[in-house]
Amino acid sequence: MTKYSIMMPFMPTRHEQALPLAALVASGAADRLWQGQALMSEPYQTFTYAAASGFRIPVGTAVTLMPFRHPIEAALQAKSLAVTTGHPVVAGIGPGAAILQKNVLGAPYRSQLGAVREYFTIMGGLLADREVELRGEYFDCRIGLPSLPGPRVELGAGVLRPKMARLAGEVADVAITWLTPPKYLRDVIVPELRAGAEAAGRPMPRLVAMVPVALTAPGRDPAKLVLAGNTGHLSMPHYQDMLRRSGIDVDQPDPTAVAKNVIEGGAFVHGDISEVRDRLVEYAAVGVDEIALNLTGVCQVEGLPSALADLRAMLPELTR
Template structure:
């Protein structure tokens, strides 16, 4: 199991220089990938184009929500970033949290799997430099993106429900999860997407699992902080479904928190569940994050 490091907003407010520094730390420490999420601050793709160009490490988005970006637009953005980082991009996309997509942007959230199917059907050819003429149930796209000499990035999909997982196995290179523990991964996510990829004649899928991580001697205190800070996230239906599959109360219960030995054991459980890449999001103050990164770097080797 490869280990990557989350950078940017998920670790707390940071300047662009600070995020670039986080990416350099990840590269120097030997992590596999530096992952940026799309929240309400820095644009994930632009951020990793700048920060990723300054360090020799694979970079990825986990994830860019698709409702706000037409595939012709996203394909052009992604290929531009791919050129900037010398072919080291993984493009993670997702349907977005429904409450935000509808409440903040006024965009439809019905039929998310069909919308993602239409989107991926168009996005793949566009990333390969092909023309599209698509008039689907939820999407119209006609034209091509001309970015010469840039290979298509790997595409993974934020998928947790069975239908989205089957779609990711069929049309993408894998999935990326958030707040999903080893039980739900091993019993649900991995088998569903793996079967779908095999049925579609595709290679074994990438399974990127993202979780908060904190190496600490005061686990109860850290979990209490996580419970308070991520209380709303634990109520989001998309995440709540995975927490229920895990049989836990909230995000604090799937976070990887404990001593060096306990954290290493938790990562072993993720590996045994079939996770191919762990996206570690260091949690806590600067000292806690530094201690966490030190351990993760050792485990990454």
């Protein structure tokens, strides 16, 4: 049965701003709280603050970026967070855009797949309490971490395109997608995940989809919500390539036209509660194990109370 979770729809400037969302998960309305990479309140610290405030809930990162954190530090942080929350943690990791890699590291990774493979080899080994020795092109490591009793940490890979999906099938516990229509997941991502897993002789990773969504409401313009929540993603070459592969025309000079194509192509879910439920069932039908409801557009345009109102209206209908 597909689970429903919540994507934090903003970057907190103060940790306490996340507590209403943590409380919603703690109430049992949703399975997990996710947060993406933030440059203000760091996700691991936000989740720790929530736990210290009484909301010890399942959490996940979708996704934190490799250039900001060595895999040893990433493994240590994730293991510590699992102990702090008392629940399994999904440590979602991605390489980030090439321009980010250049700005942080001085140059982009020569091979995105090669860098991810090395990072996951180190981090995955440390999470499994193994001694890791790797002299790679991107990372050097000869270390083990002391065993830390606590809930499991699942290693998640940010996945958009076929080759990364196949690699995730080989090395990740969870594959995490963003802005990906169901038909693209069915036709491209799931087959590649399965092929990678079979080649490595391991189970196929769980599939988690971050789905931008909004309910219809008076005065709401869905195209405006798409742009408010996804303009940055729509400007990145790897997202544009994924959307083109999905059959969505993103090569329009008018951003509103692009946003409308995103809606028509199924990458943004919009409608009344019944329509939203039917659209999200399509994700479940193609093999998505967990859907994270992403109300970023609503939050950016109307504020967190409106995003929470949408979540409180949708979740009981989706999980009944």
